[in-house]
Amino acid sequence: MRIDIVTIFPEFFSVLDVSLLGKARESGLIGLGIHDLRDFTHDRHRTVDDTPYGGGAGMVMKPEPWGEALDSILVPESVVIFPSPAGEPFTQATAQELSTEPHLIFGCGRYEGIDERVVDYTATRARVRCMSMGDYVLNGGEVAAMAMIEAIGRLIPGVIGNPQSLLEESHSDGLLEYPSYTKPAEWRGLEVPPVLLSGNHGAIAAWRREQQLERTRRIRPDLLD
Numbered sequence: 001m002r003i004d005i006v007t008i009f010p011e012f013f014s015v016l017d018v019s020l021l022g023k024a025r026e027s028g029l030i031g032l033g034i035h036d037l038r039d040f041t042h043d044r045h046r047t048v049d050d051t052p053y054g055g056g057a058g059m060v061m062k063p064e065p066w067g068e069a070l071d072s073i074l075v076p077e078s079v080v081i082f083p084s085p086a087g088e089p090f091t092q093a094t095a096q097e098l099s100t101e102p103h104l105i106f107g108c109g110r111y112e113g114i115d116e117r118v119v120d121y122t123a124t125r126a127r128v129r130c131m132s133m134g135d136y137v138l139n140g141g142e143v144a145a146m147a148m149i150e151a152i153g154r155l156i157p158g159v160i161g162n163p164q165s166l167l168e169e170s171h172s173d174g175l176l177e178y179p180s181y182t183k184p185a186e187w188r189g190l191e192v193p194p195v196l197l198s199g200n201h202g203a204i205a206a207w208r209r210e211q212q213l214e215r216t217r218r219i220r221p222d223l224l225d
């Protein structure tokens with residue numbers, strides 16, 4: 001997979017050079033390109049924003065730099081993802097679906113967002129997804145893009161050392177994950193559930209499944225609709 005990111009804060013993504021995704025990049029599993037939107041401006045002040053038509057508070061990102069930036073990286077197979085508070089919810093299912101794509105482009109807006117014509121025009125040349133990370137407002141798309149890149153990247157075969165762990169985590173089967181414990185067996189008067197020490201793998205699996213269902217019912221009943 002190749003991932004390209006367009007942003008006015010390219011340094012924000014330098015952290016992708018370390019940790020899990022850094023190794024995935026070294027091994028060639030993920031190609032990464034980070035593009036400074038201001039490199040696609042032509043005025044002395046490298047202007048990327050202007051006042052909104054129709055009035056209103058804040059500034060809107062100009063379409064021209066975005067058009068040139070996306071022209072330089074877009075191919076027909078690309079999926080262009082614009083983080084947005086007005087987007088469709090990004091879920092584990094979305095991450096799974098996008099992890100099989102050959103090329104993702106993340107268009108990270110700032111200010112009050114990007115001129116809508118950028119989304120409309122780009123949709124004539126590639127698939128476009130406007131994605132929300134949740135019902136709260138961030139200052140821009142970078143944090144959302146970082147979260148999506150991590151959620152997607154870890155699902156790419158070979159990125160995670162033990163793919164079995166992907167099958168057992170929250171949301172992988174539509175339920176919250178069961179509680180986990182490790183040594184010592186007793187800590188500050190709190191003991192590990194005895195079934196986990198029994199060696200009875202059938203009973204352990206049944207207990208874990210029940211824990212998933214109980215937790216999901218209690219914490220996220222919406223997942224059971």
Ligand SMILES: COc1cccc(Cn2ccc3ccc(-c4cc(N)[nH]n4)cc32)c1
Pocket residue numbers: 083084085086108109110111112113114131132133134135136137138139140141142144
């Ligand atoms: C567009 O409408 C907006 C209204 C008020 C503020 C902002 C700030 N902003 C700019 C670009 C941008 C991209 C994503 C997000 C975002 C995503 C989620 N889940 N929350 N917030 C927020 C963004 C935008």
